[in-house]
Amino acid sequence: MLGSGFHHVLSELRVDAETPYSRLPGFPPTGVTGHAGKLLIGHLGETPVMVLSGRAHYYEGHPMALVTFAVRALAAYGIRDLLLTNAAGGVNRSLRPGDFMILSDHINLMGANPLRGGPVPGLPRFVDLTCAYDPGLRQLLRQAGRECGLKLRTGTYLAVCGPSYETPAEVRAFARLGADAVGMSTVPEVIVARQCGLNVAAMSCITNLAAGRSGKRLSHEEVLETAERVKKVAAQLLKNFVKLYGQNH
Numbered sequence: 412m413l414g415s416g417f418h419h420v421l422s423e424l425r426v427d428a429e430t431p432y433s434r435l436p437g438f439p440p441t442g443v444t445g446h447a448g449k450l451l452i453g454h455l456g457e458t459p460v461m462v463l464s465g466r467a468h469y470y471e472g473h474p475m476a477l478v479t480f481a482v483r484a485l486a487a488y489g490i491r492d493l494l495l496t497n498a499a500g501g502v503n504r505s506l507r508p509g510d511f512m513i514l515s516d517h518i519n520l521m522g523a524n525p526l527r528g529g530p531v532p533g534l535p536r537f538v539d540l541t542c543a544y545d546p547g548l549r550q551l552l553r554q555a556g557r558e559c560g561l562k563l564r565t566g567t568y569l570a571v572c573g574p575s576y577e578t579p580a581e582v583r584a585f586a587r588l589g590a591d592a593v594g595m596s597t598v599p600e601v602i603v604a605r606q607c608g609l610n611v612a613a614m615s616c617i618t619n620l621a622a623g624r625s626g627k628r629l630s631h632e633e634v635l636e637t638a639e640r641v642k643k644v645a646a647q648l649l650k651n652f653v654k655l656y657g658q659n660h
């Protein structure tokens with residue numbers, strides 16, 4: 412699932428089929444700049460992949476069931492492993508815009524849980540998140556980074572609802588809670604993917620320093636600018652990961 416900063420990899424994809432979400436029953440409409448909203452099936456290098464380009468965000472007003480529908484659909488289709496990407500603000504002072512961070516864990520402060528509601532027949536009601544981010548897939552991400560000369564960071568992603576950015580006081584509080592980066596996505600999809608039994612990995616592109624971590628104000632333009640600046644290396648990273656994945660599965 413591609414988030415801001417990672418769409419450039421589509422230029423490397425050999426596409427066999429491409430369907431806009433608008434033609435897939437139950438899939439969300441997507442609107443935010445930089446999110447196209449289509450499902451692609453094809454090959455990256457030699458490895459067959461399904462790519463969700465664009466996601467529905469909770470802050471757009473969609474119910475959690477819609478935000479996570481595509482993950483349920485792909486799990487039902489039979490995928491086993493899911494890599495999610497996103498843009499995030501750097502809370503940890505050692506993170507810099509343009510860094511990539513492998514998620515080792517998350518803190519859900521969205522104020523909602525996608526599993527709230529009736530039980531899903533055949534799936535666990537109470538989902539264990541002790542090891543939400545698969546160590547084997549994380550290892551492949553690290554190796555993919557090394558192969559393009561990058562030292563990927565590792566850390567805890569804290570999810571907020573948005574769409575306002577955080578206040579400096581919130582960012583200080585999040586740092587004390589143990590967050591390294593903050594963003595407005597990914598966590599609902601991870602929780603549902605784990606309920607469905609998928610192995611999950613996730614990676615953030617740190618597009619900006621979180622509120623109060625620099626002298627600057629935050630803007631969506633800065634997020635998009637950083638995403639644009641790192642798009643080639645982000646694409647290479649994904650390509651390397653998919654190649655290593657293909658060799659190991």
Ligand code: HPA
Pocket residue numbers: 498499500501576577593594595618619620621622629634
């Ligand atoms: N905060 C929340 N979400 C984000 C940020 C941020 O600073 N940057 C990119 N997505």
